[in-house]
Amino acid sequence: MAARVNEETAMKAGGADKRALILDAALDLFRHYGYRRTSMEDIARAANVAKGTLYIYFKSKDELFEALARQLAERVEANLKSVAERGLGTEAKILALLDAKLGFMYRWILSSPHAAELLDSKVELSEDIFGPVDKSFRSSVARALKDGVREGELDPKSAGLxxxxxxxxxxxxxxxxxxxxxxxxxxxxxxARIVRLSLRGLRKSA
Amino acid sequence: MAARVNEETAMKAGGADKRALILDAALDLFRHYGYRRTSMEDIARAANVAKGTLYIYFKSKDELFEALARQLAERVEANLKSVAERGLGTEAKILALLDAKLGFMYRWILSSPHAAELLDSKVELSEDIFGPVDKSFRSSVARALKDGVREGELDPKSAGLxxxxxxxxxxxxxxxxxxxxxxxxxxxxxxARIVRLSLRGLRKSA
Amino acid sequence: MAARVNEETAMKAGGADKRALILDAALDLFRHYGYRRTSMEDIARAANVAKGTLYIYFKSKDELFEALARQLAERVEANLKSVAERGLGTEAKILALLDAKLGFMYRWILSSPHAAELLDSKVELSEDIFGPVDKSFRSSVARALKDGVREGELDPKSAGLxxxxxxxxxxxxxxxxxxxxxxxxxxxxxxARIVRLSLRGLRKSA
Amino acid sequence: MAARVNEETAMKAGGADKRALILDAALDLFRHYGYRRTSMEDIARAANVAKGTLYIYFKSKDELFEALARQLAERVEANLKSVAERGLGTEAKILALLDAKLGFMYRWILSSPHAAELLDSKVELSEDIFGPVDKSFRSSVARALKDGVREGELDPKSAGLxxxxxxxxxxxxxxxxxxxxxxxxxxxxxxARIVRLSLRGLRKSA
DNA sequence: CATGAATGAGACTTCATTCAT
DNA sequence: TATGAATGAAGTCTCATTCAT
Structure with missing residues (x-):
């Protein structure tokens, strides 16, 4: 009975967004075993679908990975926007921005023993997808620093920058x-320590 | 006879340190194409030896990579020792130490478009090989900072560290x-900028 | 209700002879891309039906092809009958008969860049389907030749046949x-040239 | 003992021209089952080598087929030359030329139940490979006909050609x-009958 | 030691066919 | 009847590793 319910639940979930299921399984495996050591067969098994099913949702292994990267980029972008909207002090805002990007990526990718390979797998690809995010990230941090300067808190010039x-x-x-x-x-x-130290280095000298 | 002489010459030139030749070729290829995209065939061709020869000097592709890593670690270790022996000021010494490790790795590995994958290839392995180097590297940096504190130049405490x-x-x-x-x-x-900024953050507050 | 009417319209237009629609689409694709390079998916798309629908009308891809062959055979048979009914001279009749079979096949199949593969796909099958047509074709040609002999125009014997x-x-x-x-x-x-030459070869020698 | 000898023979043959062994096996299978229904695995098994071995000698399945076609073309070319060198009468020479090309192809390919598919497989390819052969074949036949005309035996004009x-x-x-x-x-x-009939059609009319 | 032909497991991908809706 | 998501067998090709010479 319970099993029956579960099955139905699975069916509903599977029919609607099997794509998400596959992406979840793939991310998990990529994180644990790396891109090249994760076979499409592995992903299919983990997602409880047949190998061929993967190719209904993604044209190739590379495209599957690209979709994963795109998903990640979108979430980072959203995080950055949400941080910008909150009214925070200079250091807090900078820390939050850095965490919104680096922390998020850390949780998703970098904490994996195969982070490096994942990021390496498709450098060009990553450029396309993460380039815009990086740009908006950098400009958010720059704005926060500028605000710090305007408020007299920071003074890059005195550090020669x-x-x-x-x-x-x-x-x-x-x-x-x-x-x-x-x-x-x-x-x-x-x-936090790096930010504290760096901002301390950017403070107005007495 | 003449042939015999030639053979011996070849042996002295290439036979004796064919191992080094192979390692050189492998590093070059790994840097350009990454670990997995470099086949043993490629390495053999680049080193001008037969595929089978690789297996005389290295039990497997993984071991070949390990030997490469070990070589790298040894050179970093030597660099660190040489820096410690030079009498340098606090910031200069710290910069030199960081460059001795990071800069060297950058030149050898990180400047490659496939650095990430290379470092990723065998994380556990890297731990074994680079662990000791990292330890001595860290203690060298710590000593330099301590010197800076002793000389009244730095004051981590005032940065809460x-x-x-x-x-x-x-x-x-x-x-x-x-x-x-x-x-x-x-x-x-x-x-240089990161070090300057960080050390500035570690200075005694007025 | 309105939907119901539309559905019925659709059924009348496409439902009744959806089979023919599918066959048309399939022939077109087979001619352009060959049997094996045409997927059931392609046929379904071209015929504006779902993949599963194909299997309602045809048990398999092979049977779909067989139906196509049968259709072709029927038309050839009809052509032959119509030629036989027309009162034509010996050479004209023979040419017309040959064109009724070969010309028709040429238009339908052989003009395709993948004719060979199409004809090859199911040789045994073709035997079953085209065997009877071939038989009636051959007897029509034989009769025409016989008429030519009777009329004193031709004399196979003098050519040793x-x-x-x-x-x-x-x-x-x-x-x-x-x-x-x-x-x-x-x-x-x-x-035309082959027929002319051959019949010339069958003429009574002077 | 005998087996032992055979093994050694096989070894000698295998080492020297495994390529030919593979081509033989492939032609055999292609003739029996067609290009697409013959898998590389099948060919490997028939040639008594591993799958990977095929790729040492041929870059791909297509190239293997191309090599087969090239081999065939070379033999036809040689046949044509040998016929041209023999001093034969008009009809005999024409028959020999046609047999040198068509007969040879018949023995090798066309007698196969999958001849059509084989020839179809790579039309462009065949153009490249068989084009030159076809050209020299056609010019040989043309020359033979011309000789027949010169000797007063034939007269295409009287047949309107x-x-x-x-x-x-x-x-x-x-x-x-x-x-x-x-x-x-x-x-x-x-x-033979077609040639006789056709040449009869090309004879000078009385 | 050196060679390189041979091996074969395993990777990615396609597609005819099925089946729950 | 009609749909189309799902299946999974089968196919092509790569490459680390072995071994007879």
Missing amino acids: SLESATDTLIAAAYGAESGAVDEADFRDRL | SLESATDTLIAAAYGAESGAVDEADFRDRL | SLESATDTLIAAAYGAESGAVDEADFRDRL | SLESATDTLIAAAYGAESGAVDEADFRDRL
Whole structure:
């Protein structure tokens, strides 16, 4: 009976958005085993569908991956917008922006033992998909820094950096938070410390 | 007879360190095409040996890669030692240490379009090989920071960080220099700016 | 209700002879792309029906092809009958008979770049379906030759052939008209020349 | 013992010209089952090699087929040359030329139940490979007819045909010999009769 | 040691056919 | 009847690894 209900639930879910089911299964496997070591057969099995079914929803393995990347990019974009809308102080806003992008990616991809390969798999592809997100991300951070300067809190010049340069340096440093993080909490700690240190470096000198 | 001499010459030139020849060819190909897209056939051709010969020097493709990693680790280790021996000021020494590790890796691996995959290929493996190097690298940086504190130049406490924590944060931030670097010069610029900014953040507050 | 009416209209228009629609679409695709390169999906799309619908009218792809062949055979049979009924001279009648069979097939199949594969697809099948047609075709040609002999126009004996043998030889030679024809006009020219030459060869020697 | 010898023989043969072994096996299978119904696995099994071995000698299934076609074309070309060198009378020479091309192809390909598909498989390809052969074949036949005219034996004009046209018609008619032939002897009979009839049609009228 | 032909598991993809709706 | 999502067998091709010479 319960089984019957479950079956029906599965059926309803499977019929409607089997696509999402496949993407979930694929992300999971890609994260655990990497792109190339995950076969379409594996994905099909994990998603409880036949191999051929994958090709109804995605033209090829590459396109499946692309769809995954696109999904990720969309969520990051949404996160960034939501952060921008909240009224936050300079450091808090910058931290939130960095977390909106890096933290999200960390949770989805980077925490995987095969993150590197995933990101590497299709560099050109990633450029297309993540390029726009990166652009809007960078301009959000730049705006936040500018606000900090306007409010007299920050002064890149005294550190010998232009606003542009300061933005890039801050973002670059933040990327480092992923380097040796063991879990998400660790990642957040690292990110927070890097931001604190960097912003401290950007403060007006006495 | 003449043939015999030629053979011996060949042996001395290529036979003795054919291993090195193979490693060179492999690194080159891995950097250009990635681990999985480089076949043993490719490596053999590039090293001017037969496919079977590769298996005389390396038990498998994975072991060949491991040997490459080990070679890299040894050179980084040597670099670090040489930096420690030079008498440098705090910021200069820290920058030199970071460059000794990150810069060297950048030149060898990260500048490749397939860096990610290379590093990913064998994470566990990397742990074994790069773990010791990382440890000595970290302690070198920590010592340099400690020196800076002793000389009154730096004060992690005023940034709310312990010496340990400051070391980790600095290193993490430095890793970010690789994130979007387009070439080695760009990488060095990024690294220098990150270090400057971070050390500025670690200065004694007025 | 209105929907109901529409449905019925659709049924009258497409439902009644959806079978014919499918056959038309299939022949078109087979001619252009060949049997194996035409998928059931392609046929369904071209016929504006769902894939499953094909299997309501035809048990399998092979049976669909068989139905096509049967249709073709019926039309050839009809053509032959109509030629026999017309009162034509020997050469004209023979040419008309050959055109009724070969010309018709040329227009339908052989002019396709994938004729060979189509004819090959089911040789055994073709035997069943085209066997009777071939038989009646051959006897029509034989009768025409016989008439020519009776009228003193032809004399297979002087060419060293029996009537039977002459019939077979003539038909075989005519088949050659298809060999390198580039279009229907070319085919007809070839056929006419072959017939003229062959009948000339069957004339009474002086 | 005998087995042992056979094995060694096989080994010697296999090492030297496994390529030929594969081609033989492939031709055999293609003739019996057609191009598309013959899998690379089938060919490998028939040639007693592993699947991968096929790809050492041929880049793809298509290239394997192309090699087969090329081999065939070469042999036909050689046959034509050998016929031209023999001093034969008009009819005998023409028959020999037609047999050198059509007969040879018949033995190799056309006698197969899947001849049509084989020839169809790669029409463009065949054009490249058989085009030159066809050209030299046609010019040989044309020359033979011309000789017949010079010797006063033939007179295409009286049949309303130019030499060119007569050549094409003769060749086309000859192609028809393949149409319903059941075996090689039958094919030769048909060809002989078609040639006799056609040449009779080209004779000088009294 | 060196060679390179041979192997065969395994990857991606297609498509005729089925079946619940 | 009609639909079209789902199936899964089968096909082509790659490549790390072995082994007889």
